[in-house]
Amino acid sequence: MNKPRNNIIWPESMRTGVDCMDEQHQTLADMIRLADARLQDNSSRDIDAVILDLLSYALYHFDTEEELMRRYDYHFAEREKHCREHRRFSAAITQYQQEINQGQSVSGSELLGFVREWLTLHILITDKRLGKFLSGKIETSHD
């Protein structure tokens, strides 16, 4: 059996301790794994579908986090910084989508590599900082 090339390693260190965030991160990681399996042939139609799926789930996920920041009154400057990272990611994905729509060829593995790298760094630094702030304020996982 072939191992997906863009498999996200999901170490304990990536857990934020906030169940809904961790579950959604896991779903994003699963989507990347599945997308990678579908993109082996580099077909642009498949890439387009993958981008749409990833973008819509990522936007939903960002809404979840941003709602938590508002509800629990996360420090304004931290919130701005965090949301700016979300917007930058969305803009990059939209750019990929426009390139596809204009008939330019987009490398699926390059796209997934970007998503994987962005997500890993964002979770490890920015989301974990939010998780730490939220810990004790909402029901978080302690296992």
Ligand SMILES: [Fe+2]
């Ligand atoms: Fe985030």
